[in-house]
Amino acid sequence: MKCRFCDNKLDDSVINLGLAPPSNAYLKDLNQARKEKKFPLKLLFCENCYLLQTEDYNKPEELFTDDYAYFSSTSDFFLNHAKKYSDKIIKKLKLNNESFVVEIASNDGYLLKNFKEKKIPILGIEPTKSTYQKSIDLKIPTINKFFGVDLVNKLLQKHNKADLIIANNVYAHVPNIKNFTQALKNFLKEDGTITLEFPHLLNLLKFNQFDTIYHEHFSYISLSFLINIFEKYGLKIYDVHKINTHGGSLRVFGCHKHCKAKKISKNIELILDEELKNGLLDKKSYLKLSNNASKVKKEFNIFLKKIKNENKTVVAYGAAAKGNTFLNYCDIDNSLIKYVCDAAKSKQNKFMPGNHLEIKNPKYLEEDKFDYLLILPWNIKNEILKKYSHLKKRGIIFFTAINGIEEL
Numbered sequence: 001m002k003c004r005f006c007d008n009k010l011d012d013s014v015i016n017l018g019l020a021p022p023s024n025a026y027l028k029d030l031n032q033a034r035k036e037k038k039f040p041l042k043l044l045f046c047e048n049c050y051l052l053q054t055e056d057y058n059k060p061e062e063l064f065t066d067d068y069a070y071f072s073s074t075s076d077f078f079l080n081h082a083k084k085y086s087d088k089i090i091k092k093l094k095l096n097n098e099s100f101v102v103e104i105a106s107n108d109g110y111l112l113k114n115f116k117e118k119k120i121p122i123l124g125i126e127p128t129k130s131t132y133q134k135s136i137d138l139k140i141p142t143i144n145k146f147f148g149v150d151l152v153n154k155l156l157q158k159h160n161k162a163d164l165i166i167a168n169n170v171y172a173h174v175p176n177i178k179n180f181t182q183a184l185k186n187f188l189k190e191d192g193t194i195t196l197e198f199p200h201l202l203n204l205l206k207f208n209q210f211d212t213i214y215h216e217h218f219s220y221i222s223l224s225f226l227i228n229i230f231e232k233y234g235l236k237i238y239d240v241h242k243i244n245t246h247g248g249s250l251r252v253f254g255c256h257k258h259c260k261a262k263k264i265s266k267n268i269e270l271i272l273d274e275e276l277k278n279g280l281l282d283k284k285s286y287l288k289l290s291n292n293a294s295k296v297k298k299e300f301n302i303f304l305k306k307i308k309n310e311n312k313t314v315v316a317y318g319a320a321a322k323g324n325t326f327l328n329y330c331d332i333d334n335s336l337i338k339y340v341c342d343a344a345k346s347k348q349n350k351f352m353p354g355n356h357l358e359i360k361n362p363k364y365l366e367e368d369k370f371d372y373l374l375i376l377p378w379n380i381k382n383e384i385l386k387k388y389s390h391l392k393k394r395g396i397i398f399f400t401a402i403n404g405i406e407e408l
């Protein structure tokens, strides 16, 4: 296949996680399991532009279905993160009631509501109907479409260009990254700012985060790559910060290439240097990650079978994409893990794709008898540990497994 950005011819995959269903394809009942579709989950690395990417299989419409169940507002951590970001950026860019703020993949309005409170004009763009509907209920102006050049052309007939375009945790989920970047450029005011947040590829390598790989996550992004694609579309990066979401992300500040108003930060050189030193530009590093994943799978299976032989039980917490990739890659089913619980009502009483674990309300944990709690979303393990500290006192052992078995 050809590289999604630079068209360079790519040969073999560097990471192969076998066959997996789309990570958000929850089953309403187990009769649906017979019709479940699975696709190869493989990554290829482009040595020309440094983009680590999935093989092309699905159309985005098939992946982001109307019952797509992720609502940003279900996590207190994310609500808080969004609030802090909004306060900071309003101050930094001196946004007011004459500014215009656009958020791409605005989900249920968890972030834009902070701008609305300050009477700053906003527009959300959200392709998923269920989250779009919730955002409309909150009276946040939102368009139910995919973002791209065609949509921006239409929007510019009615709207000004934006002072701030926010795209958090969406860039990696865009199949046509070229069209998307061109659309960012076209929608941005002369001295406007784009902020992007995405999981930093550095942490995938450094901390063995192979469970962040799934079909809907098309691109695994480094600053080195982002500089290449921004340059090509007449944009540049003027600052970058490390932030702690999704196990280590970058927040990048971009503007038009010829904009003189923004000072270029030294952070850029520092992070580029760190990427080079940690092997992000070297294909061999990804092959090593692949080896680590298979070691983790082996160790995890031995651990679960040992627990089963001792007549003890394991329950999992967090039915999100990460957990799906991890459990499916490790070939886990309900003979080894009893069920999984998740705070999102939209997922409860359904079944995880692939491994078919039942998803229960976390209040189940209070009454049920079990011995181990596996935390699948390791990025919010502290939040979960705190919330369920009373279970720990009861003697239940909390652990994560992504980088080998780690008791908490």
Ligand SMILES: [Zn+2]
Binding pocket: 003, 004, 005, 006, 007, 008, 046, 047, 048, 049, 050, 051
């Ligand atoms: Zn490339």
